[in-house]
Every structure is written in C-alpha cells, then in structure tokens.
Amino acid sequence: MKINIVGAGPAGLYFALLAKKHNPMHEIQVHEQNPEGATYGWGVVFSDIGLSFLKEADAAFFEEFVAHHERCDYMEIVHQGTHVQVHGNHFSRTSRIDLLRVLRSACEREGIRIEYGRRVEDASALAASCDLLVAADGGNSAVRTQLAQHFRPSFVKRRNKFAWYGTNQRFHPVSLIFRETEHGVFIAHSYQYSPELSTFLVEVDPETWQRAGLDKASEDDSRRFCAEVFRPELGSHELLTNRSLWFEANIVSNERWSHGNIVLLGDALRTVHFSLGSGTRMAMQDAIALHNGVAAHPGDLPAALAAFEAKRRDASSSFQQSASRSLDWYENVANKMKLDPVAFAYDYMRRTGKVSHEDLRQRDPLFARACESFQTAS
Numbered sequence: 001m002k003i004n005i006v007g008a009g010p011a012g013l014y015f016a017l018l019a020k021k022h023n024p025m026h027e028i029q030v031h032e033q034n035p036e037g038a039t040y041g042w043g044v045v046f047s048d049i050g051l052s053f054l055k056e057a058d059a060a061f062f063e064e065f066v067a068h069h070e071r072c073d074y075m076e077i078v079h080q081g082t083h084v085q086v087h088g089n090h091f092s093r094t095s096r097i098d099l100l101r102v103l104r105s106a107c108e109r110e111g112i113r114i115e116y117g118r119r120v121e122d123a124s125a126l127a128a129s130c131d132l133l134v135a136a137d138g139g140n141s142a143v144r145t146q147l148a149q150h151f152r153p154s155f156v157k158r159r160n161k162f163a164w165y166g167t168n169q170r171f172h173p174v175s176l177i178f179r180e181t182e183h184g185v186f187i188a189h190s191y192q193y194s195p196e197l198s199t200f201l202v203e204v205d206p207e208t209w210q211r212a213g214l215d216k217a218s219e220d221d222s223r224r225f226c227a228e229v230f231r232p233e234l235g236s237h238e239l240l241t242n243r244s245l246w247f248e249a250n251i252v253s254n255e256r257w258s259h260g261n262i263v264l265l266g267d268a269l270r271t272v273h274f275s276l277g278s279g280t281r282m283a284m285q286d287a288i289a290l291h292n293g294v295a296a297h298p299g300d301l302p303a304a305l306a307a308f309e310a311k312r313r314d315a316s317s318s319f320q321q322s323a324s325r326s327l328d329w330y331e332n333v334a335n336k337m338k339l340d341p342v343a344f345a346y347d348y349m350r351r352t353g354k355v356s357h358e359d360l361r362q363r364d365p366l367f368a369r370a371c372e373s374f375q376t377a378s
Contacts, residue, residue, distance in 0.1 A: 001026050001131040006120050006143050008032035011266025011283035012136030013103040018291040020110040028112045033119040041096045042166045043193025048090035050281035057288045065102055069094045070192050077348055078177040082341035086349060088363025091174050093193035123147055132301060133262045139252055141268035152255035158327050161209045161246045163222060165200040169237035179229055184208025185334050186229045200239055202226045219244055258305045265290060270316050272323050282319060286312055322352040346371045
C-alpha cells in the first residue's frame with residue numbers, strides 16, 4: 001500500500017512503524033507541519049496497563065521505548081498540607097521530546113520518510129494520491145476541519161483553566177496538590193519524567209482565575225504567581241515555561257471515523273482529558289488497532305477500517321465518559337475541600353466510577369483499611 005500520514009505525533013509514527021515492520025513493501029510518508037525537533041509540553045505518563053499493550057504489539061521496540069523512563073508505583077494526593085500515598089498505581093514517565101525521538105529514529109531505520117514543515121492544505125488531493133490517508137494531526141486536526149461535513153465532529157469546551165509548566169523540583173510520585181488560597185482553590189498535577197525535570201500542570205476554575213488577576217497577567221507573571229501558590233512543594237525551585245498560556249480543555253469526538261480512504265487517529269479522532277493521563281496511550285492503542293485491521297484485511301480497506309472502528313469505538317466512548325466524570329469532580333472540588341485528607345483522597349480515587357473499594361483494597365490494602373477505619377469512626 002501507499003500510505004500518507006498527516007502528523008508526526010505518537011499515533012501517526014507508531015502506526016507507521018507497525019505497518020512498515022509488518023510489510024516492508026508499504027510505501028509510507030509522514031507529513032508534519034512543525035519543524036523537526038519542535039515539540040511543546042513537558043512529560044507524558046503511561047500506566048502499567050498502557051505499557052502492556054505496547055509490549056504485546058512490538059516487544060523489541062518496547063524495550064527501546066521504555067529504556068529511559070522514570071518509574072514509580074504510587075501516587076500522592078496532597079490536601080490540607082497532608083500527603084496521602086496510594087500504592088499499587090504503577091506509572092512510567094518520559095519527556096514528550098524523548099518519546100518522539102525514539103519513535104522517529106525507529107521509523108527512519110525502517111525507511112519511513114518524514115517530511116517536516118509541511119502543512120496539508122488539501123486533504124482530498126493528498127488522499128487521491130495514495131491508498132490510505134491517516135489523519136493523526138492532533139486535536140486541532142486540519143484534515144478533520146477540511147472534511148468536517150463527513151466526519152461530523154463535536155466539541156465540548158470545559159470551564160476550568162490550565163497552564164502547562166515544568167520545574168526542576170522532582171516529584172517522584174504522580175502528585176495531585178490541592179491548595180486553598182484567598183482567591184479560591186488551585187490544583188497542581190505534577191510528576192517527574194526525567195532525572196532533572198517534572199511536569200507541573202496548574203488548574204483553576206475561571207472565577208478563582210479572575211479573582212487572582214490571572215486573566216490580565218502575562219505568561220511570566222502567571223508563572224511567578226503559581227510558583228508562590230505552590231511554594232511549599234516547589235521549595236527553592238521555580239516554574240519553567242514553554243508556551244505556558246492559559247487554556248480550557250476542548251473535548252473532541254467524531255460521529256464518523258473514516259471517509260473513503262481517510263481515517264482519523266489519536267487526538268484527531270477523540271481527545272481524552274489529561275486528568276486521566278491516557279491521551280498518548282489511547283493514541284498508540286488506536287495505532288495498534290488500525291495496523292491490525294490493515295494487516296488482517298490486505299487489499300480490502302473498507303473491511304480494515306471497519307475492523308479498526310469495531311475494536312476501538314467502545315473503548316473510546318468509555319474513556320471519554322470517565323474523563324467527563326473526572327472533569328466534573330475537578331470542576332466542583334471546592335465543595336470537597338473540607339473533607340479529611342484520607343476521605344478526600346478516597347473520593348478522588350473513586351471519582352470516575354471505574355475504581356471500586358475492592359479495587360483499592362487489592363492495590364493498596366493499607367490505604368483501604370485507613371479509609372474503612374475513617375468511615376467507621378465517622
């Protein structure tokens with residue numbers, strides 16, 4: 001097959017790699033609008049469940065993929081200054097730059113061409129020049145926008161404000177920090193992803209954001225303000241910026257996943273809110289499912305795309321439902337700030353409805369017993 005892929009992110013590159021290794025006769029070219037080496041954001045997180053899919057799909061690449069990951073087996077919820085640990089939550093973290101570097105190198109070894117600085121202005125014309133066009137060009141997908149009447153996307157903008165920062169303070173566990181201020185509640189999502197750096201995502205509701213004057217603050221003023229809010233955890237370290245502008249989560253879904261020989265993949269297909277930490281995992285699982293569909297139905301693209309959608313649609317809907325419940329929890333966290341730290345952590349862990357008390361008992365018996373003791377005492 002001749003395959004064009006729009007977007008050199010995890011979804012597009014991983015599909016390219018799997019397809020080419022399975023059939024070296026495929027002619028694959030990746031088109032990326034950004035310059036080579038340009039990436040935004042800090043680190044990405046995989047759960048042990050997410051990594052198991054990658055190991056099963058390509059064990060040799062998996063070893064290369066995880067070689068430089070930072071790992072931990074617990075998380076911390078910081079509430080009222082108390083650090084509540086929840087064990088049995090295995091996380092593997094890496095920088096987005098390193099993730100893309102490893103994928104890019106593997107693709108280039110297989111003879112996959114990656115063209116940078118190329119924005120696709122006419123998706124239909126590009127699709128006409130190949131057997132399969134994979135639109136893996138992110139949440140603001142140009143391909144999806146150009147063919148919106150076919151894919152029928154929908155968008156839900158959530159209310160909370162976010163800013164992505166980094167820091168040299170190393171947060172070994174995945175840490176959720178909740179801080180009450182005179183303006184309202186500030187939340188930090190933080191985790192170490194390299195020997196020197198951690199991601200530090202700040203979240204705040206729009207009313208608190210305005211009361212704190214962040215609606216009028218510059219990028220640097222916002223950085224300094226947020227650093228002071230979380231000074232007890234940051235210590236002498238400052239926050240670092242990389243296009244760290246305030247934004248709202250925009251949740252994307254599509255009624256149709258494919259059109260002719262064009263298929264959506266990753267964030268172009270559906271976004272999963274970062275409070276679940278599963279966006280990159282979902283993108284790479286999409287790549288696995290699309291590859292399996294193409295490999296199972298050689299010469300029959302409609303069947304391949306139907307198999308891909310049958311495999312992934314239910315999982316996609318389930319994750320988006322969980323993400324919606326998680327967002328609801330964060331957007332209403334001010335109502336929970338009076339809870340005891342243990343009760344607060346328990347409420348947090350149960351927020352999506354996907355984690356039962358028995359699940360928590362199996363993951364971390366000590367934490368489960370602490371919750372039971374607290375409920376009995378209450």
